[in-house]
Structure formats: C-alpha cells, structure tokens
Amino acid sequence: MCYDQGAKLPYKVIGGEPVPVSYSAEDVFSKIKHDQIKFIDLQFTGLRGRFHHTTISANLFTPQQMQDGLPKLDGSSIVGFASIEDSDMVLKPDPTTFAIIPWMGNAKTARLICDVYWGKDKGRLESDPRGIAQKAEKYLKTQGFDNSYWGPEVEFFVFDKITWDVLTPYKGQSYSIESKEAPWNQEGKGYPMALKKGYYPSTPADTLTEFRNDCVECLNEYFGILCDNHHHEVATAGQCEIDIRYDNLTNAADGAQTYKYVIRNIAKKYDKVATMMPKPISMDAGSGMHTNVSLWKNDKNMFYDKDDKEEVSQIARYYCGGIMNHARALSAIVAPTTNSYHRLVPGYEAPVYIAWSPSNRSAIIRIPSHFKGEKYSKIKRIEFRAPDPSSNPYLVFAAVQAAGLDGIKKKMDPGDPVYEDIYKMTKAQRVAKGIKDLPATLGEALDELENDRKFLAPIFSNETIDRIIEIERADDHEISIRPHPHEFYLYFDI
The missing domain is CATH 3.10.20.70 (Glutamine synthetase, N-terminal domain)
Known part of the structure; x- marks a missing residue:
C-alpha cells in the first residue's frame, strides 16, 4: 500500500x-x-x-x-x-x-x-477523557513522582466480513463471521487455524502479515507511534497484536486511540473489517489490552530494586496492592462491556484471579521477567492484564494510576507472589491463599464501582463516575432483557 x-x-x-x-x-x-x-x-x-x-x-x-x-x-x-x-x-x-x-x-x-x-x-x-488523563499526570507529581510510562498491548481481530441481525428480534437474532483463517471457512483454500492455535504461525497460514506491516509503517512514519513487533495472536480468524512503544500517560492514550483508528482504516483499504470487541468468537481466546506501567523519579525507575529477589521495589509492591485492592471496582472501567466478561473466564489466558506474580500469566498482575540486572532496570514494570481494547485508554490509565497511588499512599501490601498456575488450583486452595475473583458480569462490576469509588476522587469527578455507571448499566440492561440464541438450544424442549 x-x-x-x-x-x-x-x-x-x-x-x-x-x-x-x-x-x-x-x-x-x-x-x-x-x-x-x-x-x-x-x-x-x-x-x-x-x-x-x-x-x-x-x-x-x-x-x-x-x-x-x-x-x-x-x-x-x-x-x-x-x-x-x-x-x-x-x-x-x-x-x-x-x-x-x-x-x-x-x-x-x-x-x-x-x-x-x-x-x-x-x-x-470534567468528563473529557483526555482531560482526566492529564489530571492523572498532574496528580502523580503531587505524590512525589516525576513521570509514569505506559505501554498498552492492544489485541484485535481482522475479519473478511461480519454481519449481524438484531433489528428483527421476533425473527431471531444472529451474527456471522467470515475469515479465510477460520476452521469454519467454506472456501477450501488456505491453511485454517484451529481454535486457540493461532499464536505465531508462519505464512501462508498467517494471512495478515502484509496488513500488519502496513499498519506499522503508517503508525511509525506518519503518526509518530513507534512499533517494535507485530504478530498473529492465539485465536483463529485473524487475531493480531502490534506492540507500540511506551510513553507518558496522555501520549500513550493518544497513541492507543490512534492505533485503533489506523488499524480500522487500513483494514478498510484491504476490504476487511477490524474490531476491538473483546470476545467475538466463542470457545476461543479473546482480545486484551495488557497495560504496562512504571513510575519514575530523578530519571530512575522506582519499580526496580536490585537487592530484591524479583528485583521489584516496595513502591511497586504497594502499587500492585492498590490495583489488587480495587481490582473489582476497576473492572467496570477496564472491562466496560458485557462482552468483556465473556473474555474474563478461566481457560483462555485471560486473567480471572486477583493475584500478582513474576512471569505467571494466570495472575491479574504480572511482572515481566525476561531479563535481570541493572542494565535492564528501565524495563522493570507492572503488567495489569485485566483491561481489554473495548475500554477507553484515557480512563483506564487514569483509573489504574489512581488505584496504584492509593496503594502507595496507604501501603497496601499485595501479599506473596503466586508462582503456581492459578487456573489449576481448587477453590479451597485459592481461598487458602487469599486469591479473590474478578466480577463475573458487567452488572457485578458496576456494583463494585458504586461501592468503591473514593480512590478515584483525586482524578475523576463524582459526576463522571455516575455517568460511566449510567451508560454501562444501560448496556447491561439491553443484553439482560433479550433471549440468547443458545438458550433455545439449551431450553426449548424443557
């Protein structure tokens, strides 16, 4: 192109x-x-x-x-x-x-x-999301830090075609996804991928390499958003990820919004359609927006401690503690759609359990540990794995910042890191380790936000939180009053 x-x-x-x-x-x-x-x-x-x-x-x-x-x-x-x-x-x-x-x-x-x-x-x-992000940056400085760096990992799907019918509910509701990569592809051409088998396949099975190349070129050279890697993700039917360089909070949110804008427009040039919907395909992996963050002062990464076993500072631990303590309320902002909670289920690499750990992707917070030593101190960071790409990045980064800084201010200890695969633990084992679950539905997440909103007060106005809750409650109601096609399969002959 x-x-x-x-x-x-x-x-x-x-x-x-x-x-x-x-x-x-x-x-x-x-x-x-x-x-x-x-x-x-x-x-x-x-x-x-x-x-x-x-x-x-x-x-x-x-x-x-x-x-x-x-x-x-x-x-x-x-x-x-x-x-x-x-x-x-x-x-x-x-x-x-x-x-x-x-x-x-x-x-x-x-x-x-x-x-x-x-x-x-x-x-x-007050409800301008970019203004909220800028307010979060100013608040950080009042808490004794100079800057924070944010690196969102935005996943998305690119389909050949998608159609749906919801406007004629009494005739039934349906959707249809077409993709050359999908195992349900009827064309008999190409190399279809099985469900959850899409991670890093080579061409020609990966049909979107040139598309992602064009996205990277456009982001790098026209919008100033540096990309260092792109690949096919775990799901079949065109799931992709393009990694963009970290930046300060507002710039990173600008970058995430521009990223979505560029991807959708270049998909259109390819006669395809891109979606940030977290879980468009049942029984397959969903799309996340893993959010990486570090705090800096005097040109030093405050999340790094060379004397700690995991090279994680006490400040970073408190920041983790704040996110974990407020994780259930944060869900309404970082996973803001009913569809988000189809992604947040065990078995699909999505985080469900409120815990932290180095390298362990079954925990809601992961501390990436590819390298050790002071020469890699600048990349020590927290990866919060709950956000998905349907969320508003300005609000996500601001809310996570509020939670983390609340943890530092109140010295919220996150407990010991969890090294085991939490998905394989029994409920009794999780309870013994104090591991709680994220909300199972958007309605449950909104209830949590209603009851745990004070930590957001330095950055979000109460009216803005009320509007977020009102908007998302309406979505939750829209879905709750409609029968699902699969319910006919389960219950029609009951």
Whole structure:
C-alpha cells in the first residue's frame, strides 16, 4: 500500500533511540502551508472511548483558533458529555498531535487531537477523557513522582466480513463471521487455524502479515507511534497484536486511540473489517489490552530494586496492592462491556484471579521477567492484564494510576507472589491463599464501582463516575432483557 513519502514524520535521536518530532503551533501552520494541507480533522474521544471528529478547511484555520479553540461541538450529542440545555463546547487542538493522514486521497488532510472545554470560558469539561488523563499526570507529581510510562498491548481481530441481525428480534437474532483463517471457512483454500492455535504461525497460514506491516509503517512514519513487533495472536480468524512503544500517560492514550483508528482504516483499504470487541468468537481466546506501567523519579525507575529477589521495589509492591485492592471496582472501567466478561473466564489466558506474580500469566498482575540486572532496570514494570481494547485508554490509565497511588499512599501490601498456575488450583486452595475473583458480569462490576469509588476522587469527578455507571448499566440492561440464541438450544424442549 503506497502513501505519499513526502508526508512522513521526521525523527530525532535522544539517548540513542529514535523519538518522533513534536510540533509547536508555529510548526503546524508552517507544515500546513508547506505540505499544501487542504483540511484539518479535529479529533476527540467520547466517554465511551469512541473517536469522534469534525473537519475544517485548512485555509480558514487560524493561530487564534489554535490558542482559544473552535466552537464546533454540541456536547449533548456525545454520550456522557452534557445535557441539551447547556451543551455549547469548544475544541482546543493540541499541536503536538499533528499528523498527516496518508489514506485521505487527493485532498491532503491532517489531524489534530483536541481537548474539550465548556463554552463561555467555564473551563475544562470534567468528563473529557483526555482531560482526566492529564489530571492523572498532574496528580502523580503531587505524590512525589516525576513521570509514569505506559505501554498498552492492544489485541484485535481482522475479519473478511461480519454481519449481524438484531433489528428483527421476533425473527431471531444472529451474527456471522467470515475469515479465510477460520476452521469454519467454506472456501477450501488456505491453511485454517484451529481454535486457540493461532499464536505465531508462519505464512501462508498467517494471512495478515502484509496488513500488519502496513499498519506499522503508517503508525511509525506518519503518526509518530513507534512499533517494535507485530504478530498473529492465539485465536483463529485473524487475531493480531502490534506492540507500540511506551510513553507518558496522555501520549500513550493518544497513541492507543490512534492505533485503533489506523488499524480500522487500513483494514478498510484491504476490504476487511477490524474490531476491538473483546470476545467475538466463542470457545476461543479473546482480545486484551495488557497495560504496562512504571513510575519514575530523578530519571530512575522506582519499580526496580536490585537487592530484591524479583528485583521489584516496595513502591511497586504497594502499587500492585492498590490495583489488587480495587481490582473489582476497576473492572467496570477496564472491562466496560458485557462482552468483556465473556473474555474474563478461566481457560483462555485471560486473567480471572486477583493475584500478582513474576512471569505467571494466570495472575491479574504480572511482572515481566525476561531479563535481570541493572542494565535492564528501565524495563522493570507492572503488567495489569485485566483491561481489554473495548475500554477507553484515557480512563483506564487514569483509573489504574489512581488505584496504584492509593496503594502507595496507604501501603497496601499485595501479599506473596503466586508462582503456581492459578487456573489449576481448587477453590479451597485459592481461598487458602487469599486469591479473590474478578466480577463475573458487567452488572457485578458496576456494583463494585458504586461501592468503591473514593480512590478515584483525586482524578475523576463524582459526576463522571455516575455517568460511566449510567451508560454501562444501560448496556447491561439491553443484553439482560433479550433471549440468547443458545438458550433455545439449551431450553426449548424443557
């Protein structure tokens, strides 16, 4: 897939590593003129995690609008933002997010991610997810740290075609997934993968290598999101993962949102469809968004301790303790859909049990342990395995930060690490070790968030949490009142 080579994002080298150039407002207007940009796509994220946009003519875009924002948003039309009687909002572009969109054709278009403000100089919209992420970064500094680094591992599916029928419920409800890689493929061509047998297959069984190559090229060279690895994931029918480089909290969330945006658009170019739905295929692995985090102060990774057996500092342990203590409430934010809880079941490499461990993927928190020694101190981190890609990364990172910092502040000890395969333990063995379960349903997770929300107060307003709960309760109700097709198989002759 060929893109305009002149539009690529320049890099500089810091500490021997490539870093994408960050544009100032002046740089943006210079690029608009130099690259003959015709349109500017103003992008922002809603509370549910969906990317939204409006497009303006580049020749009408002014430095004053960059500074003060553009009156382009009816907040009542974005779920969770505002009511209709007070809905005038302003989009303020962030010049550091400028990127040329390479697939937009003859009319050159660039994007800018925006912060959302109330109109009439009433300040920042409290439920703007990007604002919540930025608030989390500011709160971190009040707790004695300089920065945090976040690396989401976003998994997704790419199908040849998917159809569903839910609008004619009295005729039945159904969905259909088509994929050349799937064992139910009827074409008789290719090398279908069995359920849960899709990890790292070679071509030609892996039909999406070129697709992922194009995604990586686009992310690296046009959007400044560095990718160091991509591969087919465990599930059949086109499950993929592209690993993106860690960054600070807000930048990492911008990156995760851009990642989803790029993947969907390049899938369209291939006449395919990509989905971040956590569990589209029954009896197979689901898609996660494992979230890696470390805290830094004075250029030092505060999660590393060379004198500890596992090289894990006490600060990191307390951070784990905070996540574990609030894990059931966090579920409503990091696994925010009814479909999320089809993924969070034993037997599919998804975390179910609230425990921590080095290397052990059956625990909700894993401490990656590929390397040891001080020369690898900078990569010591916590991997929180509960989030999935249907979640809003701005909210996920902010909520996890709140939980972890609450653990540090209150010295919440996570207990001993668990080295055994928790999936193989009996319930009695788990109880003896104090290992609790994540919620089994979205409704249960929302009940937990209702009762355990105080830890979020330094970052999330109470009104924002209420809106999250209200939105997700509506989804839970939508599913609970409808019969499932499999229920006819189980119960029709009862």
